[in-house]
Amino acid sequence: MDGILRTEDLTRAFGGHFAVNGVNIIIRPYTFTSIIGPNGAGKTTLFNLISGQLKPTRGKIFYKGEDITGLSVHERARLGLGRCFQITNVFPRLTVLENVRLAVQAKERVGFRPFTPAARFRDLTDKAMEVLNLVGLDGKAEALAATLTHGEKRKLEIAIVLAMEPEVLLLDEPTAGISLEEVPAMIDLLQKIKEKRDRTVLLVEHKMNMVLSLSDEIVVLFNGNVLASGSPEDIVKDERVQEAYLGGGMA
Numbered sequence: 001m002d003g004i005l006r007t008e009d010l011t012r013a014f015g016g017h018f019a020v021n022g023v024n025i026i027i028r029p030y031t032f033t034s035i036i037g038p039n040g041a042g043k044t045t046l047f048n049l050i051s052g053q054l055k056p057t058r059g060k061i062f063y064k065g066e067d068i069t070g071l072s073v074h075e076r077a078r079l080g081l082g083r084c085f086q087i088t089n090v091f092p093r094l095t096v097l098e099n100v101r102l103a104v105q106a107k108e109r110v111g112f113r114p115f116t117p118a119a120r121f122r123d124l125t126d127k128a129m130e131v132l133n134l135v136g137l138d139g140k141a142e143a144l145a146a147t148l149t150h151g152e153k154r155k156l157e158i159a160i161v162l163a164m165e166p167e168v169l170l171l172d173e174p175t176a177g178i179s180l181e182e183v184p185a186m187i188d189l190l191q192k193i194k195e196k197r198d199r200t201v202l203l204v205e206h207k208m209n210m211v212l213s214l215s216d217e218i219v220v221l222f223n224g225n226v227l228a229s230g231s232p233e234d235i236v237k238d239e240r241v242q243e244a245y246l247g248g249g250m251a
């Protein structure tokens with residue numbers, strides 16, 4: 001089975017150091033899959049290889065059976081791989097709604113336009129509000145993006161990517177840097193995205209406890225290799241995984 005995404009012997013070296021080393025993973029469509037591992041395990045490197053920000057030293061990446069190894073970030077995005085690009089994606093002087101409406105508009109530019117300009121504007125606004133509703137930022141629609149908290153900015157960033165309707169949503173540590181009080185709301189949002197079951201989600205995270213409840217599948221990286229992969233139940237039982245996480249203490 002090919003899955004929606006598959007890597008084959010995916011490898012990236014920096015100098016003599018193999019950050020990702022011969023990784024073979026298969027991501028099944030419409031699943032929520034998390035890539036976890038201790039610091040330095042190679043998660044971000046693997047993620048950057050999948051999104052196209054980094055080129056592999058060796059190996060291949062397939063999307064829906066097609067070899068996309070040579071494609072740029074933008075070409076991959078056009079095929080349906082949507083990645084949250086940190087906060088740089090957000091225009092701080094625009095409102096939250098304007099930020100998301102621009103993303104809806106960018107997505108629809110390529111599509112069929114049956115509306116008058118006014119009706120089209122309403123339609124874009126409605127679609128943007130729908131996404132803001134999902135991420136819980138509808139109450140902040142008219143706020144300037146610059147005034148959001150860090151956690152809200154990360155939600156906005158997710159809203160912008162969701163507005164572009166990617167088939168695969170790539171999320172890089174969505175709780176990184178946000179305050180502890182904002183973490184449960186982010187987990188709730190990830191849960192909601194999962195429950196919709198309308199796209200495949202690939203999450204990179206180093207907090208084991210956070211991904212156990214969210215994930216259908218977990219891939220554990222250690223020293224650039226896949227240490228284990230399987231359901232959350234399989235992963236918690238795996239002794240190699242327990243050892244990798246501080247000799248038994250799951251982080």
Ligand SMILES: Nc1ncnc2c1ncn2[C@@H]1O[C@H](COP(=O)(O)OP(=O)(O)OP(=O)(O)O)[C@@H](O)[C@H]1O
Pocket residue numbers: 014017018019037038039040041042043044045046206
């Ligand atoms: N651009 C780079 N140049 C040199 N070494 C790098 C580079 N990027 C990553 N590395 C090294 O590759 C290894 C894997 O790094 P990576 O950032 O992928 O790990 P990670 O699992 O995402 O870690 P963390 O949880 O700390 O973010 C580390 O040893 C890191 O120092």
